[in-house]
Amino acid sequence: NAGVTQTPKFRVLKTGQSMTLLCAQDMNHEYMYWYRQDPGMGLRLIHYSVGEGTTAKGEVPDGYNVSRLKKQNFLLGLESAAPSQTSVYFCASQQIDGYTFGSGTRLTVV
């Protein structure tokens, strides 16, 4: 039982490049979330999904898109990366109580 798996773990992008972060969970959870973590700012919700085929905006959605085509996968896309998107990105899933987090993706945009 792997829980929540994020790929890749590290990535360096040039400004303007695009990429997709993949989150996969094997716990059959309905709810999935993407957060970014920046020093002194805690966790900020980017987008979330309450089930397959659904997505919704969190508190900092600009510059990101998401898709949930399959229940187990939640993809986070950056269409045109900016240095302000340098951060650590965490995916999480939950069923009823408590989140299970992935190990994070450290993204640097230069």
Place this chain on the structure above:
Amino acid sequence: AQSVAQPEDQVNVAEGNPLTVKCTYSVSGNPYLFWYVQYPNRGLQFLLKYITGDNLVKGSYGFEAEFNKSQTSFHLKKPSALVSDSALYFCAVRDISGTNAGKSTFGDGTTLTVKP
């Protein structure tokens, strides 16, 4: 709306001493409350939760937390701190009514440092 406050950015304690990491919350209904721990370069790990029942909740690694409805607090405690407890701790709240689509709101985190 729901919110969480962790009033201390940093807590320093000596090994063997008791520790407390503070958390207060605000929700419109009844809360689900959580504590998570993050070790360096790792994801957040679930530590304990309050859903209903006893106000004193016991979790992993000897940690416990006390739910106080009148003070809207959920402080994390441990009777005897270990150096290995040094980490970043997050409190989180979710409104039990489910109107927030299951979303938890996290505090900004408290860095706990336990000195030998």
